[in-house]
Amino acid sequence: MSEKIPVTRLDAPVSTRVANESLEEGNDLLLDSIHDFANKLTQPGARDALQRYVDWQIAQRNAEDVDAVELDPSLVPDFVPISINLDLTTACNYQCDHCVDLDILNTGIRYDHEKLLSSLELMTQRGLKSVIVIGGGEPTLYPKFGETIRFMKSLGLQVAIVSNGTGNLKIAEVADCMDKNDWVRLSLDSGADETFQVMHNPRKAFSLYDICGAVPKIREANPDVTVGFSYIVTWRGANINDRDIVENLHEIALATRLARDSKFSYISFKPFLTRDEINNAEVIGIGEQSHKEAIVAAIQQQVDEAVQLETDDFKVHRSTGLKALLEGQIQKLEKQPQQCHMQFFRQVLSPLGLYNCPVYRNQEHGKLGDKNAVSDVQAYDATRGVAANLIRDFNATTNCEKVTCLYNDVNWWIEGLIQNPDALANLSDNVSDPDYFL
Ligand code: SF4
Numbered sequence: 001m002s003e004k005i006p007v008t009r010l011d012a013p014v015s016t017r018v019a020n021e022s023l024e025e026g027n028d029l030l031l032d033s034i035h036d037f038a039n040k041l042t043q044p045g046a047r048d049a050l051q052r053y054v055d056w057q058i059a060q061r062n063a064e065d066v067d068a069v070e071l072d073p074s075l076v077p078d079f080v081p082i083s084i085n086l087d088l089t090t091a092c093n094y095q096c097d098h099c100v101d102l103d104i105l106n107t108g109i110r111y112d113h114e115k116l117l118s119s120l121e122l123m124t125q126r127g128l129k130s131v132i133v134i135g136g137g138e139p140t141l142y143p144k145f146g147e148t149i150r151f152m153k154s155l156g157l158q159v160a161i162v163s164n165g166t167g168n169l170k171i172a173e174v175a176d177c178m179d180k181n182d183w184v185r186l187s188l189d190s191g192a193d194e195t196f197q198v199m200h201n202p203r204k205a206f207s208l209y210d211i212c213g214a215v216p217k218i219r220e221a222n223p224d225v226t227v228g229f230s231y232i233v234t235w236r237g238a239n240i241n242d243r244d245i246v247e248n249l250h251e252i253a254l255a256t257r258l259a260r261d262s263k264f265s266y267i268s269f270k271p272f273l274t275r276d277e278i279n280n281a282e283v284i285g286i287g288e289q290s291h292k293e294a295i296v297a298a299i300q301q302q303v304d305e306a307v308q309l310e311t312d313d314f315k316v317h318r319s320t321g322l323k324a325l326l327e328g329q330i331q332k333l334e335k336q337p338q339q340c341h342m343q344f345f346r347q348v349l350s351p352l353g354l355y356n357c358p359v360y361r362n363q364e365h366g367k368l369g370d371k372n373a374v375s376d377v378q379a380y381d382a383t384r385g386v387a388a389n390l391i392r393d394f395n396a397t398t399n400c401e402k403v404t405c406l407y408n409d410v411n412w413w414i415e416g417l418i419q420n421p422d423a424l425a426n427l428s429d430n431v432s433d434p435d436y437f438l
Pocket of ligand 1: 336342357359405411
């Protein structure tokens with residue numbers, strides 16, 4: 001059985017900080033609201049799924065305690081994830097040196113488009129609230145990109161697009177159907193075009209400045225949609241796929257100025273991830289660096305400079321992972337409960353299959369089914385059984401012990417609700433501006 005967490009954690013209001021039992025007092029990490037997933041799970045529509053999940057887990061654990069009975073898939077709550085990462089394509093027109101998905105790019109594996117649409121429709125009927133159109137390829141290269149975005153909006157889903165920026169005009173064309181809770185984020189990772197070129201190796205002549213120059217077109221097409229500049233911070237000695245990564249930490253402030261002047265809504269910094277040698281999980285790749293302290297100090301100095309550039313219309317965000325890196329708390333986000341509850345609430349649908357977590361995209365041990373795993377009711381019912389087994393059998397404490405997990409806080413929070421169910425009944429509903437992105 002999983003470890004107990006202190007009841008005091010549950011007495012607090014819905015999560016605003018990472019504070020599991022692995023954290024010492026005074027070492028909490030403040031979470032940005034977009035990463036406060038516990039809060040999001042108390043919104044209308046999500047809370048019902050949370051309640052049913054917690055009830056199911058309690059019943060399962062009681063049953064296992066008493067009789068060691070096998071899990072009955074028919075008892076699994078009839079909910080799909082509230083939020084998915086949707087990889088539209090494996091095609092990409094870059095060859096980024098820091099890409100964690102390099103081995104799955106340009107495989108030619110694709111969706112049957114009609115089945116993809118029926119998957120989205122069925123998932124919406126069963127509780128899906130939001131879709132982040134993202135990785136494993138460049139989404140705007142999907143031939144039916146615009147049609148798919150419009151289809152999801154017609155279903156009433158919240159939609160976010162994460163792109164490399166080369167399809168900005170396609171995004172501008174579809175932006176009219178989006179609303180103020182939707183967003184676009186461009187992965188650019190540099191402040192100067194010279195660095196941009198060596199980091200991303202575009203197959204055609206795309207420049208950082210041209211990409212940024214097209215951002216106002218998206219914002220003019222729909223001023224309600226926020227557009228973010230995403231920056232993966234890299235350092236000398238960072239390595240993935242047996243390749244050294246180009247260092248960019250010295251351009252953090254430069255990129256912030258470029259983002260602000262190009263009418264982005266914000267810039268967001270996160271640390272470079274590499275693949276763990278043992279289980280291929282995505283992990284922060286700074287562990288063995290001999291000059292770690294100097295790296296952290298240099299990043300902090302640049303981030304401090306970047307924050308000075310904030311205005312009323314332009315913000316600087318640091319990911320939970322970057323905060324953990326800067327504050328020396330990486331290890332505390334690597335201590336996961338035995339069960340990863342977020343496998344139930346957030347999954348990844350890709351042409352390669354359905355996966356339990358963005359960290360295990362295209363990894364067999366995180367696979368829930370193929371690309372049609374939720375395309376009809378029969379497939380969906382079978383997938384529920386697989387998901388239930390994985391929630392029971394996937395040991396996050398060991399599998400994810402090197403992952404600075406973005407969902408560490410909410411996983412511990414749900415674990416606490418399972419062990420102290422009265423706390424769930426006492427939580428107040430979150431009726432703030434809806435944000436179902438997980
Ligand atoms: S514990 Fe975190 S990293 Fe591991 S599967 Fe769950 S969400 Fe993903």
